[in-house]
Amino acid sequence: MGFKALNKTDNKIYSLDYWQRTFTNETPYCPVCDEITEIRAAGSVYMKTHFFHKKGTYCPSVRENHSKYELLPPTERDTKNGEKIINWIRVNISQLYTKCKKILNGRLRFKEFSDMLVKAKEKNIWFYKNLTINTLPYVLIVNFGVYPKIDGRREDVWYIFDKDMYGDTLFLRNKITHIWKVTESELERIELDYIPQDTVPDYVWTYVKPFYK
Ligand SMILES: [Zn+2]
Incomplete structure (x- = not known):
């Protein structure tokens, strides 16, 4: 789960709120692992909207992956x-x-x-x-x-x-x-x-x- 994403057109990191208000066609990248993410759960009452990694991601920002990245x-x-x-x-x-x-x-x-x-x-x-x-x-x-x-x-x-x-x-x-x-x-x-x-x-x-x- 993430609430920030990288916009590669200007190489800046934006919050989810700002992203949704401002961008329509830009691809959100995870600033940590550089993978493409997508916005999920918009409008759901059960889950906050967030930038979602593809299934099977190895991104260290995903909690389930944390132990893989212990030093x-x-x-x-x-x-x-x-x-x-x-x-x-x-x-x-x-x-x-x-x-x-x-x-x-x-x-x-x-x-x-x-x-x-x-x-x-x-x-x-x-x-x-x-x-x-x-x-x-x-x-x-x-x-x-x-x-x-x-x-x-x-x-x-x-x-x-x-x-x-x-x-x-x-x-x-x-x-x-x-x-x-x-x-x-x-x-x-x-x-x-x-x-x-x-x-x-x-x-x-x-x-x-x-x-x-
Ligand atoms: Zn990531």
Whole structure:
């Protein structure tokens, strides 16, 4: 289900409402997977009108597909960089928490944050090549899975990369520019911010011994 679509004639993303009011012959594309979608259930009282993927879609924005797009452990490890990342986390755990919480619209339980780190450890995601402390919060969030509806979080929500960012485990080969926030009723593109003050200088790492083996 989706409520936004890409118009390839101007390469812009439009809401369903706007689309229905404005376009007649344009083809709506899913902005995440680039597949053609169609508008369904218009006028139905049971189901909200939405952009519908073709049957058998592999789009990661479709909830049933989510588990197919969980991050895989890196096949080629960058151990040195991974240890730096881990040491940075140790020193800056509260900064990392704050950043993740900010991305998650101000709602993140400590337990969830802890689970995010545990899950990342299980998959050794620290050792992805080119992982940086700026991309780390986003990778942790995408890796976590579905954040359930709780107080202050109106519905289940999960975060994904573009479909073509998956594939091989070296998805970080390219610089990540955005992730997608997905709920049953919304699709929102979130630009990564690479604000310089988020970056801790390299020398911090030299004071910390590796804590993770
Ligand atoms: Zn799609």
